[in-house]
Amino acid sequence: MPRPNVLFFFTDDQRYDTLASLGNPDVLTPNMDRLVARGTAFTHAHIPGGTSGAICMPSRAMLHTGRSLFHLEGAGQRIPGEHAMLGEHLRANGYQTFGSGKWHNGRDSFARSFSAGAEIFFGGMTDHWNVPAYDYDPEGRYDGQCPQVLAPTRSKEETYRDCDHIAAGTHSSELIADAGLQFLAEREGDAPFFMYLSFLAPHDPRTMPRQYRDLYCEAEVPLPANFMAQHPFDAGVHQIRDEVLADYPRKPAQTREHLVDYYAMITHLDAQIGRVLDALEAGGLADNTIVILAGDNGLAVGRHGLFGKQNLYDHSVRVPLVWAGPVVPQNARREAFAYLFDIFPTLCELLDLDVPESVDGQSLVGAMQRDEPVRDELYLAYERLHRGLRDRHHKLIEYQIAGHRHTQLFDLETDPHELRDLSADPDCAAVLADMQMRLAQQRDAWGDCGSEWGEIFWREMEY
16 A cells, blocks of 8 residues: 555634543534544544744744754744754655644744645734735745735624625635645645644634534533632733633633634534535545644633743643544544654654654654553753643642742642642642652753753743
8 A cells, every 4th residue: 555645634722622522521622523523533642832922933943853942943933954844854754745734843843844824823812814825936035016905904793794795705614615626636656645624613702604603602611620710829920812802700600702713613623624525535545645634732711810832721722633534543532642743753753764863752653552651750940930730630730920929739639620729738738849850850851951941930930
């Protein structure tokens, strides 16, 4: 059999628990559920956090290079030529590489990764109905003007109530799916392909066709168990862009409205993923295509009094990660601790390719096929403000905010929503000391102490 194709769906701001088949009955995701049934879901996939308020930028740089957080240059704004990239590596090994959608890591790195593309967005966020997307430039300069977008910018209310009457403009999720469908229809030759579809949804501004919003009723969507009117203390993110999307203190009705918009965007996105999966099957390609579904980071949307992803709680650092296709076990769940930067070496092993020396990640094939462990604990970091460690039983989060230190310790077995801080409990003193010791060990292993972000954080800590 020829070497498998690779189809990669990458979503923007999709939290780990937003697939119906993985335990959330409040969101409709029939096509993502198809992938879960056909493949293996890693239920404890994470990002390590981020070194920028735009968490997605280092997250995407880690994904495409297989490098860990403090081995990136400039928080992932650019990717040096000596760091091998996933698309670049597959391209060098005979793959047609096609990219569409969000690319947040420099134009030169896109040119290195893909031999074809369409509807390429080099920004971080935009109006979903007016995406300033580029056509593919084979020379990789992308220095001309974007194609003109004719649809007027519309408010959320105008969009999901009146979208049937928009004269021009296509929603970003449909735009990217259309580009993928066109590639499948027009590709020539027998070379295997790597198709990377990087959606802008469900990132705000959350707008979608009206019929998807109408699938949900705010009164029927429950608030999360860890909803709070405000965070217990200043976490240093109070005025960051994501956090001012809703009023302080957080209100139940407003939070439900945001949740419904979030779920409706995911359901619309799910429908576009379904269109591509249908085309894959209709073209006789499904049996020899590895399909990956993953998200760049999570999102709070009211949990812990937060709305963004600039924190180390599970709702913001855990992400969906589903594999399907040849040699992938079907309808399987794996609890192995995974990072997104493990995807690069995992694909290399599945495709029988060498792993470039610049890659830090670990292959997940053993976990996928034999349920083997990958790592015992996870190191987490946000900017110069937060550091954390998670193992199978506990999570430690340390905060250094304007000279003030806060410590949190959670028992994840009895408190999965991270509500009861045990750091001051004398019965947990030994656990706390052990977690703090191991946090320092991971700090050194990750090269954090010498980083521009870690140097500031650790200078004030008594570690």
